[in-house]
Amino acid sequence: MNQKHGEYKLPDRKQALKRTRDAVTASYDLFAVPQQASQLGVGKKYYLRTYGCQANVRDGETMAGMLEMMGFAPCDNEEEADLLLFNTCAVRKAAEDRVLGEIGSLKTLKRQYPSKLIALCGCMAQEEEIVDLLIRKYPQVDLVFGTHNLYRLPELLYRCMHGGERVIEVFSEEGKVVENLPVHRSHPSKGFVNIMYGCNKFCTYCIVPYTRGKERSRRKEDILKEVLSLQKEGRREAVLLGQNVNAYGRDLGMEDGFTDLLCDCADTGIERIRFYTSHPRDYSISTIEAMRRYPNIMKSLHLPVQSGSDEILRRMARGYTAGSYMKLYDEMKERIPEITFTTDLIVGFPGETDEQFQKTLDLVDYCKFDLAYTFIYSPRSGTPAASMPDDIPMEVKKERLQILNDRIADSALANNRRLEGKTVKVLCEGRSRKKEDVYSGYSEENKLVNFTGPDGLENQIVDVKVTGIHSFSLDGEAL
Ligand code: SF4
Known part of the structure; x- marks a missing residue:
């Protein structure tokens, strides 16, 4: 269901739960979308910002995958990007206000560079009052889509870039698992x-x-x-x-x-x-x-x-x-x-x-x-x-x-x-963001461990002796 301004309503979930589940799975084919859409990103860059839980992080990974298949390259700042995509979280009001603040501040950038596309997706896009607000007060936002139709990103982008239209597409029902x-x-x-x-x-x-x-x-x-x-x-x-x-x-x-x-x-x-x-x-x-x-x-x-x-x-x-x-x-x-x-x-x-x-x-x-x-x-x-x-x-x-x-x-x-002086097994995620000469990773107990060791430990499971403790992390040395 394509929702237009004024028509969108939060679904009655209790009713929805009564529906039996129909065809459960569909297979995605990027190249089933118009041929032009599959080449849309060639020579262009995207900036993706994800808020909230790991489900959102995973959705962000899917969108990044689709964008890169369309030729977009990632970048880490808004100025450089041709497409700015905000993958949002609705769990807390404060997080929503932050997103709205950030999108609000992009008005000037959009005025300077009208060809930049600004898109908002994720849980905030499933809220009727947020969609209304975006439509009325955030003209700089070109594309809004929800959690149930993110697989349609290439086609929606195509409509934005070539139709010159503002696209709001939020499905109120879940549909298939793609x-x-x-x-x-x-x-x-x-x-x-x-x-x-x-x-x-x-x-x-x-x-x-x-x-x-x-x-x-x-x-x-x-x-x-x-x-x-x-x-x-x-x-x-x-x-x-x-x-x-x-x-x-x-x-x-x-x-x-x-x-x-x-x-x-x-x-x-x-x-x-x-x-x-x-x-x-x-x-x-x-x-x-x-x-x-x-x-x-x-x-x-x-x-x-x-x-x-x-x-x-x-x-x-x-x-x-x-x-x-x-x-x-x-x-x-x-x-x-x-x-x-x-x-x-x-x-x-x-x-x-x-x-x-x-x-x-x-x-x-x-x-x-x-x-x-x-x-x-x-x-x-x-x-x-x-x-x-x-x-x-x-x-x-x-x-x-x-x-x-x-x-x-x-x-x-x-x-x-209890772990002080013991050896824990750490999956090394790479160098710590805070200190270049320190690795960080998680132990089997799911403790964040910052540790020193020789080069080349990235993506290894490393025995680490715990040499220092804090409330929410451990210090150690690779053995
Ligand atoms: S708190 Fe967790 S279990 Fe409860 S409704 Fe929300 S997602 Fe579901």
């Missing part, structure tokens, strides 16, 4: 692999089910093919991605599809497998067992809890209690004692009392997280929580965030103390 899209991977040592798209959970604060649609799993054979191709390219790690990976395969009628997929990915022999993001409600014992059994499934788990208060969790519609989360935590620790945990936490959800916040601190003390992504609650328009009074003053939210961050830093430091 396979065989080109990709330009951003990491030499690891590769992101989408296993599914969308989310059916409808946590009351979250906009993702509205911007990314209902759950659609890729076929297992397509996923395994991608994991094997990573190996062939010399990459050491596959990072399996989904908003709720534990729901993988349900839409295809599989039971416990994620564990099954995880084991098959591990059987490919790739050296490391990680996966994001898990949901405590859907996590199965069989997945814990797979993690325990396969040495190439890394023993680190990102398991968002969001709050330690049962009442807040109920109002967030998370579908579990603090007690059931801690039970799952205990089960994992019992089966895999060395497992490390990271999480997501929100402070200042509507109505959160001091006592309820204290319950979050209690849970943090219990689980001794290695890292947490902590956020101040901000309402997202169109979500159920946005109609609850946002009644916690900002200074209280900030104070709670500080207390929480200090608590997490303490537990992470205490956990890291």
